[in-house]
Amino acid sequence: xxxxxxxxxxxxxxxxxxxxxxxxxxxxxxxxxxxxxxxxxxxxxxxxxxxxxxxxxxxxxxxxxxxxxxxxxxxxxxxxxxxxxxxxxxxxxxxxxxxxxxxxxxxxxxxxxx
Amino acid sequence: xxxxxxxxxxxxxxxxxxxxxxxxxxxxxxxxxxxxxxxxxxxxxxxxxxxxxxxxxxxxxxxxxxxxxxxxxxxxxxxxxxxxxxxxxxxxxxxxxxxxxxxxxxxxxxxxxxx
Numbered sequence: 001x002x003x004x005x006x007x008x009x010x011x012x013x014x015x016x017x018x019x020x021x022x023x024x025x026x027x028x029x030x031x032x033x034x035x036x037x038x039x040x041x042x043x044x045x046x047x048x049x050x051x052x053x054x055x056x057x058x059x060x061x062x063x064x065x066x067x068x069x070x071x072x073x074x075x076x077x078x079x080x081x082x083x084x085x086x087x088x089x090x091x092x093x094x095x096x097x098x099x100x101x102x103x104x105x106x107x108x109x110x111x112x113x114x
Numbered sequence: 115x116x117x118x119x120x121x122x123x124x125x126x127x128x129x130x131x132x133x134x135x136x137x138x139x140x141x142x143x144x145x146x147x148x149x150x151x152x153x154x155x156x157x158x159x160x161x162x163x164x165x166x167x168x169x170x171x172x173x174x175x176x177x178x179x180x181x182x183x184x185x186x187x188x189x190x191x192x193x194x195x196x197x198x199x200x201x202x203x204x205x206x207x208x209x210x211x212x213x214x215x216x217x218x219x220x221x222x223x224x225x226x227x228x229x
Contacts, residue, residue, distance in 0.1 A: 002157060035219075043158075043204060043219040056216040090157055099146050099208040100165045103217060105157030 003027065004106035006091050012112045018079040021109045025072055025093030031055075032074040033094075033103060034066055038087040049074060050097040081113045116140055116207045120220035128228050129197055135190040135223045137205030147188040148206040148217070149179055158204060164188065175199070200227045 003026035013019055025032050034046040036059075045058035049068035060066075063081075068074045078085060088108045094101035121136040139145060146165050150158040162173025169181040179190045188205060205220040 002159065004157070033217075042221040045216055045218065048216065058216060092157070099210040099217075100163070102160045102163065103150075103158075105150075105159065107155075107157050 002104040002106060004091055004093050004104050006089075006106035006109050008109055009107065010110045010112075012114060013081060015081055015083060015113055017081050017113075018077065019081065019111065021076040021078070021089050021091070021111075023074045023076070023091030023093075023106060025074070025091075026095075026104050029093035029095050029104070030072065031094045031097035031101070032068050032072070033092040034060075034074070034076050035090040035092065035105075036087045037090060037108070041087075043090075046076070048097065055097060078111070083113050086111055086113045116145070116209055116218050118205050118207050118218055118220035120203075120205050120223045122223050123221065124224045124226065126226045126228060127195055130194050132193050133191065133195050133199075133225065135203050135205075135225065137188045137190065137220060139186050139188065139205075139207045144210050146208045146210055147179075147181060148208075149173065149177070149188070149190050150204045150206060150219075151175075152202045152204065152222075154201070161190070161203070195225070195227050197227050197229060199225060201225060 005024040030051045032049045036044045046060040048056040066076045090108045092103045092105045117140040119138045148163045149161040152158045164181045172178045202222045208217040
């Protein structure tokens with residue numbers, strides 16, 4: 001158990017809809033990351049937050065947004081969903097957000113868009 | 115921008131045989147390098163990492179990796195694999211000099227250990 005909690009574990013929704021994925025980082029970790037894992041794209045970094053502030057952006061679509069709240073939990077919002085958004089979404093956390101940190105991953109949220 | 119290439123998408127190997135999973139990264143003045151493992155239906159977990167110092171890094175479960183700056187490689191090795199090592203392995207790189215932190219992962223190598 002990494003200590004990172006993600007909900008929901010599985011989600012099926014229709015095209016055009018909006019979903020919110022939630023993440024609680026490990027106790028004490030200030031950094032939260034979101035990744036998307038799919039068969040064709042592999043593991044793609046989406047976004048990094050540190051102590052409530054956005055620190056780095058990766059391949060995150062404009063239809064997607066995220067935030068980190070004062071209690072350090074994070075949400076990833078996916079809107080106007082398309083079939084191609086079906087993937088496993090990981091949340092991860094680390095303590096300082098520096099390059100040498102070990103990143104601790106949650107078990108992921110499986111999103112299926114039909 | 116940093117990039118990572120894992121040279122093999124799948125590696126089948128018999129139990130108790132040695133294995134090497136290959137990883138090359140794009141060159142930079144300095145890098146941090148990682149290997150993560152993903153067991154079925156689980157998130158990734160760290161096997162080992164290189165930040166500085168000795169180029170031979172030992173990790174969990176008997177794995178080790180060697181940082182080779184001249185060849186920009188960070189290959190993962192295990193002298194004798196077990197069935198339980200069957201998993202996907204990801205090499206990753208980060209740039210110590212970036213203000214934000216963005217670890218780049220390779221495409222993964224699926225290790226399949228056969229009895």
